[in-house]
Amino acid sequence: xxxxxxxxxTLISIVIPAFNEEGNIPRLExxxxxxxxxxxxxxxxxxxxxxxxxxxxxxxxEICARDQRWKYLRFSRNFTVEMSIxxxxxxxxxxxxxxxxxxxxxxxxxxxxxxxxxxxxxxVVYGVRTVRPGDAAWRNKAVKIAYRxxxxxxxxxxxxxxxxFRLITRQVRDALERxxxxxxxxxxxxxxxxxxxIGVAYERQPxxxxxx
Numbered sequence: 384x385x386x387x388x389x390x391x392x393t394l395i396s397i398v399i400p401a402f403n404e405e406g407n408i409p410r411l412e413x414x415x416x417x418x419x420x421x422x423x424x425x426x427x428x429x430x431x432x433x434x435x436x437x438x439x440x441x442x443x444x445e446i447c448a449r450d451q452r453w454k455y456l457r458f459s460r461n462f463t464v465e466m467s468i469x470x471x472x473x474x475x476x477x478x479x480x481x482x483x484x485x486x487x488x489x490x491x492x493x494x495x496x497x498x499x500x501x502x503x504x505x506x507v508v509y510g511v512r513t514v515r516p517g518d519a520a521w522r523n524k525a526v527k528i529a530y531r532x533x534x535x536x537x538x539x540x541x542x543x544x545x546x547x548f549r550l551i552t553r554q555v556r557d558a559l560e561r562x563x564x565x566x567x568x569x570x571x572x573x574x575x576x577x578x579x580x581i582g583v584a585y586e587r588q589p590x591x592x593x594x595x
Contacts, residue, residue, distance in 0.1 A: 393478050394425045395498070398471030400464050400547075401443070401485040402433040408442040411485050418491035422498065429474055430485070431467040432457040439485075465567045468547060472556045481550045489548035493585045497550040506578035509542055509549035512587045541574045542582055554578070 397415065401408075419426055430443045432455065440457055447453045456470060468482055479501050481494055489510060500508040547569060551559075558576050574580070 392425065394427060394476055395419075396471075396475035396477030396480045397426060397428045397494075398468065398475055398480060398482045399428060399430045399485050400433060400467035400471065400482070401430055401435065401439050402461065402464075402467075403435045403437045403439060404485040405435075405438040405442055407486055408439060408446075411487060412446055414487060415483070415491045418494055422495060424498075426452055427475070427477065428453045429471050430455050431471045433464065433467050434458045434461040464547070465569055468569050469559075469567060472551075472559060475556065478553050479550050480553070480556055482547045484548065488588050489546070490585065490588055493548075493583065494550075496583050496585075500581055500583060501550055501552065504579060505581045506552045506555050507549060507573055507580040509545040509573075509580065509582050511542065511582040511584045512544045512546065513584050541571055542580075545570065545582060549573070552578075 397419070399411070404411075415428065430453070432440050432443065434457070440455070443453070443455045447455050454474070456474065458467070458470075471482065472480060479498070481497060483489060483491060483494070493510060497508045497510070551573065555573065555576060555578055558578075559572060562572055562576075564572065
């Protein structure tokens with residue numbers, strides 16, 4: 384079996400938390416597929432709907448009906464984005480799992496770079512935001528301060544300017560599944576678990592539709 388065929392048999396899961404993102408779902412499908420379909424892997428796309436009150440669910444169901452790689456899970460109410468990620472990790476079947484927010488502020492075209500680092504042997508590849516265009520200057524500064532305070536008070540190093548946009552291996556996911564915490568800070572938990580980790584810098588994009 385050659386390398387390309389072996390990769391085609393390797394599944395990568397994309398976990399997509401969503402809440403009231405009807406204005407972004409069509410663009411999400413288009414830009415995500417454009418970024419990953421040239422890659423020599425199989426993909427599944429798992430949308431976790433955190434109790435949306437708009438047409439998010441209907442739009443995702445339409446995608447699922449025409450593309451069996453897409454899956455849809457809806458919460459009965461808003462259980463927070465941390466639980467969306469937890470559920471997505473639980474149901475993901477891939478050898479590697481990427482979390483991508485449905486607002487597309489974390490650009491899908493960075494996903495191949497995350498995969499490259501995974502192939503180099505890293506178990507956790509997290510995105511590092513270099514800029515946050517579209518956000519007020521005071522908010523950018525407040526976020527930077529918040530990340531640094533969290534890191535300062537943490538027992539283990541937590542990467543600065545890193546959000547939930549990251550790739551983890553199935554081994555890391557299995558370790559997360561054994562953590563008993565109910566109120567989760569996923570970035571901190573993944574840092575606490577250890578494993579081989581590295582960051583990939585990228586420029587965060589402004590939100591085009593919906594509200595943060």
